[in-house]
Amino acid sequence: MGNYRITKVNTLHEGWRRLLLLTIRIPDGRLIEREVFDSGDAAAVLPYDPIRRRAILIRQFRAPVMHSGDDDTLIEVIAGLLDGAEPEACARREAMEEAGVRLRALELVGALWSAPGATTERAHLFLAPYALADRVAEGGGLAEEHENIEVLEVDLDDLARMVRDNTITDLKTLALAQALLIRHPALFERR
Template identity: 40%
Template structure:
């Protein structure tokens, strides 16, 4: 089989927007399985890669999540603040370093040990972002601040400590709709709290 890089020939790349992140329109030729070349157009939104973490206390069977306003969800009919696992863009540092900083900034917990559990593309049809998923155990003594995020970045984050079983049940009730959070809670059901 031909390498994927040999099956794609980029013709043109046009930047459509470069404000919050970069939106590009690309015209390329793609070598199909039947050996014919097909010209395609795609828009890609490049916001960089990110990291997300599920903070958990195994002994007490609790997890730390956040709740915040998300404008894109709001304009798509979301009438509540989103409940999510702490996350952030890498901004040119390692996923491990970023997720420790984000966890502390958003939740107030300084996590000593984080473990990468998997990587995933969340919306590969249009967004270039890859997320690095982590899990990290916390105790009450790891709390060093109130958290809440960075006001200068528009963050206004509530910190939630929930029983794990309640967090899992919230998925079925539609109270947790964030994909990355659902993935981490399902991972925890299989590998941490099983």
């Protein structure tokens, strides 16, 4: 592999995200074109309360999911685009905006390509313990972004069941729920 080279970049649309048309010279010398959503990196975080054995998820409207024929909302972890911030700062900012939770310690799970065949987005994934006292605001997202987020505090047993039953349909949420199960199995033991 190798010897691929971008020879031309055209901006097809500039809006919330940019849609680019890349012209690429492939190893045999031919030119191919690929459409790419250029959005930059994102951060996603799964806050969990180890004392009360709960995790915070959110439910929000997702136009692509609705367009594909599914429900118009999706249950997911807290996430947002970096917008020039460091991944840790973004995770903390989004946790406060979307769920009203103040995060201190962040445990990096990894930086993973969201959908490498279509977007430049790489998601920095974190787990983050929190306590009831860290729920300092209502959350719900920013009104100017029309997020209308519903904050869900789910029991860790229910989260584990959602993983087992394949009811989590968002990839970053599944990755973080599985990471919590693997990295902190004691949280899921019967007490």
